[in-house]
Every structure is written in structure tokens, then in C-alpha cells.
Amino acid sequence: MDVIVIGGGIAGIATAYQLRAAGHRVCVIERHATVAQGATYGHSGVVLPTPLDVWFGPTFLRHGRQSSGGVISKAGWRGQAHAFTKRLGALHGSEAFEARYALLRPLIDSAQAELDDIDGRFQLEYEQRDGLLYLVRGNDEWSLTQPALELLRQFETPHHALSPAECVAFDAAIPADPPFAGGVRFENGRVANCPLFVKLLKQVLDTQGGVQFVTGREVTAIRVESQRAAVDLAPQPNEAGRSRDVDVMSADAVVVAAGAQTPHLLAPFGLKLPAYPLRMHTLNSPVAHEECVPHGTIVDAGKRIVITRMNHRLRISGAAVLLREKEVDEALPESVTEDALALLGEASRDWAPGAARISAALAWEGVKLLSADGLPAVGNVGHPRLFVNAGHGPAGWALALGSAKLIAQQVSNSAPDLPAETIQALWPGRD
Template sequence: MDVIVIGGGIVGVATAYQLRAAGHRVCVVERHATVAQGATYGHGGTVLPTPLDVWFGPTFMASRQSAKNGVISKPGFNGPARQFIKQLTELQDPEAFGRQYARLRPLIELSRDAMADMEARFALEYEQASGLLYLVRSPHEWEQTQPALDILRQYEVPHHVLTPAECAAFEHSVPTDPEFAGGILFDQERTANCPLFAKLIKQTLDNQGGVQFMFGCEVSSIRLEGQRASVELAPRPGAASRSREVDVIHGDAVVVAAGHGSLPLLERLGLRLPLHPLRLHNLVAPIAHEECAPHVAIVDAVKRIAISRMNQRLRIAGGAVLQSASQIDKPLGESLTKEALALLGQATHDWIPGAARISAALPWEGVKLLSPDGLPVIGNALHPRLFVNLGHGPAGWGVACGAGKLVAEIVSGRTPDVPADTLAAFRADRF
């Protein structure tokens, strides 16, 4: 089949790879000049999400104060935004949290296997490093993490629960004063450079053939016919007028994997998904003092701020801002941007003081989609020729590899090797 993939971020590139591996010819359409230039560019280093950093559950927005929960709520929420928060809040119940994570876990494990296969085949090096240390401040917050620890034990996920003294003994950069509640070490989980990984996969596809990348192309609409599917491209700025036929790409199927840009395309087809945009922030700071720099990634488990080392710099990711969807295309505003970046700087100062030169940090801001049940939207939608792969949220970028494999199998007419309730939980019509 000829499959058109809309989106050249990590999800689109991973989907293109898996489609090609399944024997399809692929055309990737991306509005930027190359891959990994949108939300992928600012991904934190954590590869696969643990129960402690999925964006739902007992610790997610458990406090109304943004300084404590790590999520800033912009004033002026409308009805859909309030409804979105209410639905996510329902997953703070430990039983609901456990059920939802159980549906997500097969995708995490499928992604782990898919990434391992890609690394082994092509000897990929993308700044991988082992070890994540999740830290928790107060006794109350430590109590809130217990359902996640129960899930870790239930699924026999390798981890170590550490006292503050043990955290400091393992990671010398973590101070014991002021006091904190404790930590959870995942010595087998990894951090890595997501944009670099996406570019390496793109390079691999270029070498293999069978995948065409069209950059600087904005999709304006999707056409669905009985046995065919096509996308219409918007005229390039400054380009001479051309016949409309030249601006249409035809194929046998379309996969929409364009992150936040997916929503208007799908709405024009009549598919309205209640996914909410989440504005995320990132600081890339040079290391100030080598003796203060961590040797494993540090994650603030409640604020969901990840600090990972990449050569001589630290990537500090988080600082989420929730606002009405209608405001997401407008500038955030200086005061809110400063507040979000201050959260990142403060977390770095709290957990690894002296390690980062925050004054010389390069900031980044981007938009990611989060669903009201915390799960991605993957599979067929509306029409036999239309497929979606979006709504992965900020937690872990490695799930894109498993999601791409799911899409490739569904496009190929095969039943994916994951539980039926997981597939059903990802469907676009579940809302």
C-alpha cells in the first residue's frame, strides 16, 4: 500500500519506520524544514513512562497550587477545559489509576521491544544513559506515590525504594538538607536524546528507500474516497500559483500523526477529539560545576520535572501550563512563561544545587496533546482509509515506537499482539 503519514515528529517518523518494515511505501508530509522540529524537539530525556510519571493518577494535580503540583493553570478556563481537568482528576482514585495504567502498560512493553530491535539492527547511538532517580519532597506526597509503588510491585518492575540518606549516597549531587521524603531508583530505565533518535531513524529510512519525506509542506485537508485517500497541500508562502492537482498527494491510506496540528484536520472530517493542548517548557543549561552534576537522571515525581544529563549540558523539562484550547495559538505571555521556567529552575536548585548554569540556559516552549483519560488515540477512525496516532502526552517518547507498530499492523489488516481491552482503550470512538 501507499501510505501518507502527516507529521514528521517522533510519532510520525516511528510510524513511517514501522509501516516500511511492514512492506508499505510511505510518504511523510511535514510542515517544518526537517524532522523533530515541533514538540519532539523539546521532549524530556525520559524514554519510557513509569507509573510515577504518566500524566494521570494520585499525584497528578493533586494540589491546587501550581508551585506544588508543577502544572500552572491559566485564568479564564472555559467549560471544555474544566471538564477535561475533572475527568483527569477522576483518575486520582488508586483503583481507577491502576485500571488505566494496566491498559497503557502493553504499549509501553511493545515500545520497549520495538526500540531494542531498532537499536540492535542499526547500532543507533543517541545519547542513551541508564538510571532514573525519582525524588519526593513531603511525607504527604510520599503517601500519594504508594499506588504507583503498588503497581511497580504488581508488575515486578525492577526498582529500589530509597531513604533520603540512600538517595544521597547513590547520587552525590542530591542534598539531604532540607529534608525530603525519599526516592525510587530505576537503574534499568533510560534517558536519551529524542530529536537525535528521530533524525537517526529518518537517516536510516533514507538509506533503505521506500519512504519519501516532503518538508515545508502544510496539509490543508484530507480527502477520503472509497478505495483511495489523499491530502491537499496548502500553497507555500511566496510560491507561484500552481494547478490544484499538483498540490494533492494520493495514497491508499492516511495516518494523522501531527500532534496538535492533527485536531483541525480531523475536525474538518467531522471527528472532534476531546484532547487538550498542554504547553510544556524546557531549559537546556550548561553544567556549572562538574562535581555537582548528577550521574543519573533526576525526576521530581510530583511536579513531573525531569533533569537529564546530555554530555556537558542538562535538559530540564516540565513546567506545564494548562489553558483553554482557544488560547493555545496565542503567545502565552511573559509572566506565565517566567512562572513556568521558574518552576524548572527551582527544581534544579532544589535537587542538584550548583549543577546547572540557569542564567545561560536556552528556553523552549511547545504544545503536546493530552487526553482526558491519559491514554493516546491510536487506530482506525471514521473511514477505512483513515488512521490516527496522537495524544501521547509528555510522559515518555519511546511509546511512539510501539504506537507506530500498532498502526502498521492495523493498516496491514493484522491483529496487534496486545490485549483487546488495550486496543479498545486507544480507539478514537471511545470518547
């Protein structure tokens, strides 16, 4: 089959890879000049989520205090955002949290298997490193992490719960003062350079053939019929400066993996994705003092801020701002951006004092989709020729490899590897 994939981020390139592996011809359309330029560009680097950093459950937006969960509140924060966080709040209980994570876990396992397969086949070097240390600030926060620790035991995930003294002994860069409650270490937890991985995987596809890339073009509409599907591309100016006619590309199926632009593209089909936009922030800072840099990656478990070494710089990522759909392409108020970046700087000073030269850091922001039930939106929806792969959230870029495998199986009409209950839970048309 001929398949159009809209989006050249991690979800789109992963989908193209899996579709090509299944024998299909693929065309990837990306509105930026090259791949990995949207939300993928600023990813924290955490490869797969754990129960401690999924964006739902007991520690997320607890007791209605947005700042405690690493989310910055805007003035007038109500309406859709309030309803969204209320739905997330329904997952705070241990039983609801366990049930949702149990549905997500097969996708995590599938993503890990697909990443292992790619690593084994191509030996790509994308700055991958093992070792994650989640740090917990207060005793109340530590008590809220217990359901997550129970899930780690239940799924036999290797980990070590550490006292504050053990955390400091493990990594001397972590300050003992001010006091904190403890930490959880994952020796096999992986961090990697997501945009570099995407660019390398594109090179693999270029070498193998069968995948066409159309960059610098924006899809304005999707059309699906009984025998064919098509997309309209925004007109480009000709040499005289006048716009050409709209270009139309047709295929047997279309997969929308366009990140925050996905809801807009699906709206004409009457589909309301169960997801909400988050504007995430990153500081890429020069190293100030090498001796102060943590040996591994630090995750502030309560605020969901990741501090990791990326080559010669420190990347500090998090500080989400809830948006309305119409605000996706709008700039944030300057005061909100300042609050978000201040939260990142505060985390750096708390957990790795002296490591980052924040005054010289380069700031980045981009929009990710977070679902109201903690699971991405993956699968066929609205029409037999229309598929979606979006809403993976801020934690775990490799999830897209597992969901892309499901898309490829559905396009091929082959039996999916994931359990039926997980596939149903991922369906983009759910409430």
C-alpha cells in the same frame, strides 16, 4: 499500499518505520524544514513512562492545586480546562489508576520491544543512558506514590525505594537539606536524546528506500473516499512571489501523527480527540560546576520535572500550561512563561544546586497533547482509510514506537499484538 503520514516528529517517523517494515510505501509530510522540529525537539528524554510519571493518577493535580502537579494556571483557567482536569481527577483513586495503567502497560511493553529491536538492528547512538531517580518532596506526596509503588511490584518492575539518606548516598549531588521524603531508583530506566533518535531513524529509512519525505509543506485538508485518500498541501509562492495552486497528494490511506495539529486536521470529520493541549517548557543550560551535576537523571515526581545531562548541557523539562485548542498557535502571556521557567529553575536549585548556569540557559516551549484518560489516541477512526497516532503526552517518547506498530498492523489488516481491551482503550473516537 501507499500511505501518507502527516508529521515528522517521533510519532510520524516511528509510524513510517513500522509501515515500511510491514512492506508499505510511505510518504511523510512535515511542515517544518526537517524532522523533529516540533514538540519532539524539546522532549525531556525519558524513554518510557513509569507509574510515577504518567500524567494521571493520585499525584497529578491533586486536590485541585495545579502548581503542586507542575502545571501552571493561567488567569481565567476554567471551562474546557476545568472539565478536562475533572476527568483526570476521576483517575486519582487507586482502583481507577490501576485499571488505566493496566491498559497502558501492554503498549509500554510493545514500545520497549520495538526499541530493543531497532537498537539490535542498527546500533544507533542517540545519547542513551540508564538510570532514573524519582525524588519525592513531602510525606503527603510520598503517601500518594504508594499506589504507583504497588503497581511496580505487581508488574515486577525492578526498582528500589530509598530513604532520603540513601538517595544522598547514591548521588552526592542531591542535597540533604531541605529535607525530603525519599526516592525511587530505576537502574534500567532509560533516558535518551529523542530528536537525535528521530533524525537517525530517518537516515535508516533514507538508506533503505521506500519512504519519501516532503518537508516545509503544511497539510491543510484530508480527503478520504471509498477507494482512495488524499491530502491538500498549502500553496507555495512561485518565483514571482504569487501563490501556486494547491498541491494534492493521494494514497491508499492517511495516518495523522501531527502532534498538536492533529485535532484541527480531524475536525472536519466530526472527530473530537479525547486530548487536551499542554504547552511544555525546557531550559537547556550550560553546566556551571561539574561536581554538582547529578550522576543520573533526576525526576521531581510531584512536579513532573526532569533534570538530565545531555552531552555538555543540562536539560530541565516540565512546567506545563493547559491551553485551549484555539491557543495552540498563540504565544503565552509573558508572565505565564516567566512562571513556567521559574518553576524549572526552582527544581534545578532544589535537586541539583550549582549544576546549571540558569542565567545562560536557552528556553524552549512546545505543545503536546495529553488525553483525559491518560492513554494516547491510536487507531482507525471515522473512515477505513484514516488513522491517528497522537496524544502520547509528555512522558515516554518511545510509546510512539508501540502505537506505530499497532497502526502498521491495522493498515495491513493483520492481527494486532496488543490485547483487545488495550486497543479499544486507545481508540481515538472514545469519549
